[in-house]
Every structure is written in structure tokens, then in C-alpha cells.
Amino acid sequence: MGVFTYEHEFTSAIAPARLFKGFLLNADEIILKVAPQAIKHVEILEGDGGPGTIKKVTFGEGSKFTYVKHRVDLIDRDNLTYGHSLIEGDVLLGKIEKISHVSKVVPTPDGGSIIKATSTHYTIGDAVVDEEHVKEGKEKAFGLFKLVEGYLQANPDAYN
Numbered sequence: 001m002g003v004f005t006y007e008h009e010f011t012s013a014i015a016p017a018r019l020f021k022g023f024l025l026n027a028d029e030i031i032l033k034v035a036p037q038a039i040k041h042v043e044i045l046e047g048d049g050g051p052g053t054i055k056k057v058t059f060g061e062g063s064k065f066t067y068v069k070h071r072v073d074l075i076d077r078d079n080l081t082y083g084h085s086l087i088e089g090d091v092l093l094g095k096i097e098k099i100s101h102v103s104k105v106v107p108t109p110d111g112g113s114i115i116k117a118t119s120t121h122y123t124i125g126d127a128v129v130d131e132e133h134v135k136e137g138k139e140k141a142f143g144l145f146k147l148v149e150g151y152l153q154a155n156p157d158a159y160n
Helices: 016-024 028-033 131-154
Strands: 005-011 039-046 054-059 067-076 081-089 096-107 114-124
Touching: 005 131, 016 028, 016 081, 016 096, 016 114, 016 131, 028 039, 028 131, 067 096, 114 131
Parallel strands: none
Antiparallel strands: 005 114, 039 054, 054 067, 067 081, 081 096, 096 114
């Protein structure tokens, strides 16, 4: 098995606790609002939303992927840290065992936030993760982040 890790950051004017709640804890709910074409349906298959919960996300009609199952691995409300792993679905391309993400929201001096994210790809056998696949994933994540950020800015009472 190969292991490939990359890091990225998103900066926002949204306060840390609110960004954690809106973008990480309630991502399924808010993405259905801001990008209904991206996700058709989210279903909890197992658990109560906390660590160990398994969700199935069915993508919208225009997506090249049909679904992904992800497991919630970590919720640390005190340190604004959230972790989950993509554990099944065509998004894994048949050559990735899982993709684990850990995101931490840290405050900026101006009252905003930085989301520091680490993604680790665990490949099957000696498969190699295609850089284009990683780049595409980063771009989609950033696009969704900007949509969520816009929603939070336009709805100041949401996710307080």
C-alpha cells in the first residue's frame, strides 16, 4: 500500500467557530443548499453523526461520480478539528483504499479563520495517485468552500 499526503489551506473572514459549524459539522446540510446540483442525497447508514458514523453521499446528475461513502473519524469541538475518510465509491477510482481528511479551523488576528487541511490517500497495492485527480479534488473542495463562505456571509444568523 502506498500513502500520499498533501496539505492545503483556505482563508476566510468568517469567525472560526461559525466556519467549523457551517463548513465542517454541517457540510451535508449546507452543501445541499448552496450546490444542489452537486449532491442529490445524503443518507446516514450507521451512527448518530459522531465518530464512527457512515454516510452515503449520492452525487448530482452532472457529476462523473455516482456516490461515495464516508466515515466520520474525529470531531473535536474544543480544537475545531474534524476528520473523515472516504471509504467506498467510484471516486476512489478502484485504486485507492481510502482518503482520510483532517481539517482544523484556526483563528486569524482579524477575527477570521484559516482551515488547515491534510488529505492522505491510501492506495491499493503499488497504485499511484494521479496528480490530476488530486488537483481536481482540491479545486472542487475550494469551490464548495467559497459557496459555503458566501452563504454564511449572506446569512449572518446561520450556524452561530
